[in-house]
Each structure stands twice: as C-alpha cells, then as structure tokens.
Amino acid sequence: MSIEGKLGPIRKGLLEFLILRIISADKVYVADMLKLLGNTEFATQEGTLYPLLSKMRRENLVDYEWRESETGPPRKYYSLTAKGRSQLTDLNEYWKLINDTISDLGNKQ
C-alpha cells in the first residue's frame, strides 16, 4: 500500500474534528472553512463539505443561521451546539492523549 493510501483515511477521519475546531473559533460559512483548510493537508471541496455538514447537523453537533451577504444571496453561518462543544472537548482531550502516546512509545527510555 502506498503511503498516500495510508494517510488518506487518517485525514478523512480527522476532517470532522477540524471542522468542529474551526466552527468553535468563530461563526463561519462554507467558503471560509474551505479557505482555512485550503493551505493545509486537509484541503477539501464543497462536494465533500456540504454532505459532511448536513450529517453533523443531523447529529445535532452544529447549527446554522442565515445571514445577509453584501455581494449575493444570504449565506449559512454555522455554529456549535452544546452537544458539539462537549464532543469537541472530548475529541481535544483524546487527541492530546494520542499525541502523548505517540511521542512516548518508541522513544528509548
């Protein structure tokens, strides 16, 4: 298996976590998220993001409100729900744990 084949699923699994982090910082709409992710390893596209966000909304992790924009039709701005925030806290802690484990294991004592 190529290295890309191994990294793909990791990124895939982490995308939802990253979206939660982005939304927790500020109310954003999809183009903002794409821009923020654009320069990272996690660059993604509308075709992926819209279905993911709708799934997260169904799971009651995020919610959105319509806001007028200066240049076009109103946009959906996403924010975290209480459940989303608590899941983000859990994920943050879990991520720290994984990081510690990775740096601890394999290092010569």
Place this chain on the structure above:
Amino acid sequence: MNKVITINLNGNAYQIEERGYDSLLGYLDTAEAQLKDNPDRAEIMSDLEQAIAEKCRNFLSPQKTVVTSAEIDQIIKEMGPVEGDAEASGAKQSGAASTGRAQDPKGPKRLFRIREGKQIEGVCMGLAVYFGLDVTIVRLIFVALAIASGGIAIGGYLIMAVVVPFADTAEQQAAAYGTQFNAQEVIDQAKEHYASFKKDGEKWKQQAKEKKEEWQKSWRQTFGSHRYRWRPGYPPPSPLVGGLLPIFGILVGILSIVWIFAIISVINTHAIFGWPLPLRFPVWAAILILVILLNIVTGPFKYVRNARYGHPYGGIVAVWTSMAWMAFLIFISWFAYTHSPEVRTFLQNLPNVWDEIFHR
C-alpha cells in the same frame, strides 16, 4: 459562436454555454444520485447550487455576461465529487473526479444529434450514425420523403431537432456511436413490445372507440355542420362582426409572430424572452405549453370568425363572448403580474425580445 443557455440556479438566472450546461447537469445528476439515500438531499442540492452560483458570479462582470464551458469545467473541478453519506468525510481526495453522467459504457445505443459534419441541425448526421449509414444516403432519403410527404417530413425534422439532444459529453458520444446496430435485437424488442401492447391494446381500443363516438355526438350537437360553411337560412353577420374581423385578424397575426419568436427563444436560450426555465425543465414541454397557450389566446378570435359563417350562436353573441374571454385573460395576466415575481420578470423582459433575437 456558441449557443448560450439561461439557467436558474437556486433562484438566480445565469447564462452559460451549451456544453457547460450539459456538464453542469451531469454533475448535479451525479450528485443527486450519490445523495439519494440522504435525508437532507434537497437541502444539500440547494447548497451546492448556491455554491456553483457564487462561483459563476465570480466569472461575470458588467462586460462579461456569459459563463464559458471552460469556466464551468473549472467550477465543477473546484466543487469536487459529491459523496454519499457512508463516507461523507474525505479530505484531499486523490484522483478521479466523477463529473460526467454515471452511465453504463456498454449501455444501449441511443439517438443523438451530431455536431461534426452537420449541415443544419445535425439530425441527419445523428440518424446516419445511429443506423450506420452514409450521411449522404440519409439526406437523400430525407429530401425524397420531404417531397413525397408534401413537407410533413420537414416538420418531423424540426421536431427531432428540438427533441433529440446533441451528443456533447464523452458518455453521450459513446452512446451515440454505441454498440453495433443489431437488427435481431430490434426485432426481438419489437416483438416484446407488440405482445404487451396487444394485451392492453384490446381494452384501450374499446375505450377509445366509445369515447370517440361520445365526442362526435356532442360535437355534432353543439356545432353541427355549421362550422366554416355559409348557410343561406341564417341571417347575415352584423356590421359589428364584420368591422371587428380585420382587427382581430391583425391581433391573431401579431400573437402568432410573438409566439414564433417565443419558440425560437426557448429553443436557443432555454428561456422565454429572458425568463429562464427551471434547470431541468425540458424544452419540448415548454413548446407544448406555448402551443396550448396560443390556442387559448387565439381561440375566441377564431370563434368570432366562425360566427361570420352562420354559427348558431353567431353574430353579436360571439363578439361578446370573445370580449369577455379577453377581459378574463387580461385579468389573469394582471393577477399573475402582481402576484408572481417570475411572471413580472417575464413581462418586463418582453421589450427585450428584439435584442434577444437579432443581437445574440
């Protein structure tokens, strides 16, 4: 010069080139198929349409009003493939973006119009490819048919030019040239159809016969044999009818011309005088609606004309009937104008009809 199609994306009108329109439709169809089990499908589709609309807007300026096919391709590439719910999250997908219509490459051969080598609308070219004949032979057959049928074949050509799509995407071209035309398969299919038709056919035939007799009876009762025939027994038409006839004739003429331009506008731009049809609204249905509309609007005028020939309800009554009918139409138009923004846009765009047709 490329044909331009006006589309309605999430409530906004955009003009895009024809090939770009086909790609866009393919992308949205694929997306919809991917999301078919998703409970939020409608919402996601409208989100996607809005995202596409915003990207289109970035390509437009006061000097540039049409989104090109290349720009649509770029937009589709930026959007990326839409994924079903099972694997709804995926970052940096490597590789194939499925932008085209999902189609079985070994699917049945289908009739398309072909641009390459076309003379008028590519109908003969498409038929030649479909039947595996030389295009010259098809054209000769067509010309012979046109003469023999007294022009009816030309009508058939026009209908096909409207109904049969061009083979533009790779999938469509594959389907147009498709697997070799197999006579045996066609015969088998025809047999199958015939068998099922025969089964239901008897029943329909009986029903149709009864219906026909019923209509004929009521038709005779209402209009009798008076239509279009001067009957010496009836009083001559009143001067009012005679005076109004030329005016009504001119009105019908104007309406017919506007109607023809509406048809041209629908075929060329997928919009009626700048009022775009919904994205997937088929052109043939729009034409059908226009035909019905023309008949509704011109119906009363014809009624008056018939009255001149000694209609039982003829003369002044016919004039008043058609006046009432016109008043009703005007009221309906006014009502639609004040209550439907689409109709208002349509009517406000009417003055642009000449620009639409002559300066495209």
